Amino acid sequence: MTVVPGGVVSGAGDKCSDESADRLQCEFFLVKKNRRCGMTRRAGSKLCSEHSKDADRVPCPLDPTHTVCSSKLRVHMRKCNKFRHDVSYKAKQREIPWFDEGLNSISEGQRDSKPADETLLKSVALIVGVFEAEFGGKPPLPLIEKRNEFLERTERYKTLVNRKHARQQSSLIQHLKDSQLWPNSDPLASGKTLEYIELGCGRAEFSRYVNIVANLDQPEFTNDATEGALRARAQAPSFTLVDRASQRLRFDNKFSSDVDTEVEIRREKIDIKDLKLDVILHDASEYVAISKHLCGVATDLSLRCLLNSNKCKGNLKGILIAMCCRHVCQSSEYVNQEYIEELLKKHGNPKSEAMTYTEFFQCLKKFCSYCTCGLVPDKDPDGGAEDHVTRLTHNERQRIGHMARRILDEGRAQFLQSRGFQTSLFKYVDNSVTLEDTALLALRV
Template sequence: MEGNTDVTESKPTHCKHFVTRKKRYCRMTVKEGEQYCGEHQSEDISKNHDDDNNESQKRIVCPLDPKHTCYANKLKKHLKKCNAKPADTVPYIHKNINAGKVDETNVKTRNLSSIPIEYLLEVISKVNKIHNDTIKNSLIEKVRTHVILEEELSKPEYGNSTRKHLLQTSSILGLMKEYNLLQPETCYVEFGAGKGKLSFWVSKALENLEHLSSSVLLVERASHRHKHDNKLDKTTGHVIRIRADIANLILSEVDIIGKSKHVVGLTKHLCGDATDLALRCLTNCQETGKDIAGVVMAFCCHHRCQWSPYVGQAFFQEVGLTKSDFDVMCGMVSWAVCGTGKSREHRQQSEMNINQNARY
């Protein structure tokens, strides 16, 4: 090689904002000549962006939500799409209409370590007895599949997590078919729709059956990206998404519900007391005269349930369980999924040994 030219690679400069909660500096990289990343540039406004020439680079705190910032010269555009903007007044929103009797004493966290062991054992004994005497013989396990997902499930590129969700969706659709819930003139309401994966396949199943008079309504309080319902034809008006908290939703006031003869409620991994809110929402809708043809629900996160919206209070009182028992039970449910306490490496090695032994 000719010459000894030194090539010095410039290392990326990181944001100088100190994140108090994490006790470290922000790890985002910054533009050349800047000290802060886009999110934390507001820290540097007074020092570097007071002159009018830098207005295009100036960031200010969002007036709707002080937790984030935006460019000053794009504030008007940002306010139109900011997730914190107030919702438009619509007839189907009424504060806490499905929340039951609001109780300010609801327990937000369940710290079982502070509860006497004698009381824990007493609650466990109650639960076991009620299960054996009242519930055990009424439980039926059914796992079904639906033909609409066969091709998707056969794709080799999907991992275990994706396949798990597809199998769950297939089973939900299979149960809907078995109980004749896939029918015309029906609005399928998915509560807590998220990205709309369940509604996507419900819509596909309806197209396959040519139930074009049916519709799908997605209810979600958050604003998600990459929504699956965007892949469906929304020009027909058969797929509608509304942004609403289930606690505040008057289902009968939604236009698409009024145009449908039947309503079917759907959930997949609806978190905690959102399941109770959805059940009360459907019950309130039924009381207006609308036919609730069926409900298919998959629950999750029982530890996040609350006593106020809980629809099973009458049953608890009937079998001798109290609100305190309810809170203890919500703390105990995590025991079923909290793992073995062993390290991830140990679990992975155990799985490898099991798989290896299964081959021989």
């Protein structure tokens, strides 16, 4: 058998040809996979349509990594896998009123790259210096893990084998309640309906628990002014759910059955960067934005989305976000670039070794990843320095990672403070439950 790297495999008598004799298999050789292409070719051609050099094939406009016959381009774009998963493309085709491309984004398509080894090494002293100067004299973030009695009394909670996520939700829900981000308990009191906005909701498990507890936590009242004794419950909250992915096994249809009453929910599949929030919110409501493990750049996009909403300007009571995955933040989307730039001016190296905002941010991201990467079994946490580019042990990288994480989280908190919120950062569960244990709470002043 003769193999041409990245090309055609020749030799009719080889074993691979015998095994595929019952069909016309493409003869293009995939070097990385060390095998032939598995697609079927047409009679009279050695290559499948993907690897053929036919002049009438053009790159797909939705995904240039594959090609399509130009005469079939219009049909292909309606069934292309990229189209099926491209929320923005489908939204533009349907002219959805809550889609406004790039409304909550300021990046203009810019993406971070991996920091150079030299830059990463240079950032170690800078991160430590910034942290010690800004937070060295302050206590570490407090562990404030709370428990909600109503949630932990439910049959669903009692029967869970793994309570890791339920324990997180119990703490976050109690924080909502103690911060007055909770439905009014008096059904006769005049006021606005409370609407929870869960951004990056996934299957909406967090909102489902909020709904269950909000229902259990509402006392019943007797109104003797009406004919007979009317027992009424306080008005239940509504839910607006936002996620860009198509979630399987989501909990949307469980909200009403969980509490034996109709619960108003609305789910929209859209990227937060393109979300025009006012269009999907109810009028005459008060809003509370929530999220559990809102990844990386999605946190920054969500904060900007909320502040871009006219309805939220006067009626957003507060925000509670359990943040995660700082390693997938984007320097161009971060909500408080001025804060990082100011830190560089105050604590940066001399001009001959100056680091730019983008370089420093990329290094902060990289070190944040060391907080959650874990340790290989049987490895010494105080070893491994000689095998790593930073020349730091696992524990040292993790320690600096926590410093980097605090810097990024503090910038977000200060951003909201400058917009009229009272903010606090805290650990809402012990890190034995989750390594992504930090929450940001913001209350309208």
